[in-house]
Amino acid sequence: MLSLKKKSAVLALSAGLVLGLAACGSNDTESVGTGGGSESTETTSEPTPAAQIDTLSGKQTAVTLDEGFLAGLTALKLTPATLGGATLEGAKIAFPITGGNVTYFDPASGVDPYVQGLINHDGSGLQLTGANGKVVKLENFVVDPAKSVLNGKVTVDGAVFAESADLFFLDGSTLKPLAVNEADGTAVLEGTTVSLTKTAADALNMVFETDALAEFFKVGIAEITVALPAS
Helix, strand or coil: CCCHHHHHHHHHHHHHHHHHHHCCCCCCCCCCCCECCECCCCCCCCCCCCEEECCCCCEEEEEEECHHHHHHHHHCCCEEEEEECCEEECCEEEEECCEEEEEECCHHHCCCCCEEEEEEEEEEEEEEECCCCCEEEEEEEEEECCCCEEEEEEEECCEEEEEEEEEEEEEHHHCCCCEEECCCCEEEEEEEEEEECHHHHHHHHHHCCCCCCCCCCEEEEEEEEEECCCC
16 A cells, blocks of 8 residues: 555646646746846755656556547548557557656746656557558657657658657646556546647658648547556
């Protein structure tokens, strides 16, 4: 059973992931003021994180594919397939979490972005084969909570198109409340809307010789299941 301290930390961290996926981290910066015509420096120490997991150890990020996305694949005559450790059951495709880390700062601390880290999914992905014979592989996904995006490696017919490209937006405004299952040792964030970035839409349109895909084209609803730290 989780200790109260660790349970509180996980709840805080998971809540931070909800907020981080709900809105992209701001890139705005504030400069330290100078006054009186003379330069001055001000040294501040970074606030202590409210919670953090230094090494993520599982479980998975799954996406229930939207009916519109599946219909689009059919209309474009694109055949999907899983890569590596990915699984597909019905309309639900899942990618195992293989590592990463997440740190959450209290939003009132002034740290920006207040959710930092990466969630890695090495060795798995999605393959799309077009009627024109072209094969696109999207793999080694990385969820970036600070940017609310999922990026990954893209190959076309075996040649690397991009080692790391922002492929999907993650909109957390549709998230359900956090579900913590101590018996299973998991925390689940379900309800994030996944949609195509302009980069992904443009690349797929070019490779598969179509103009049907566009930025924010809905892919599905995500469910991130994170293994809780051991007690």
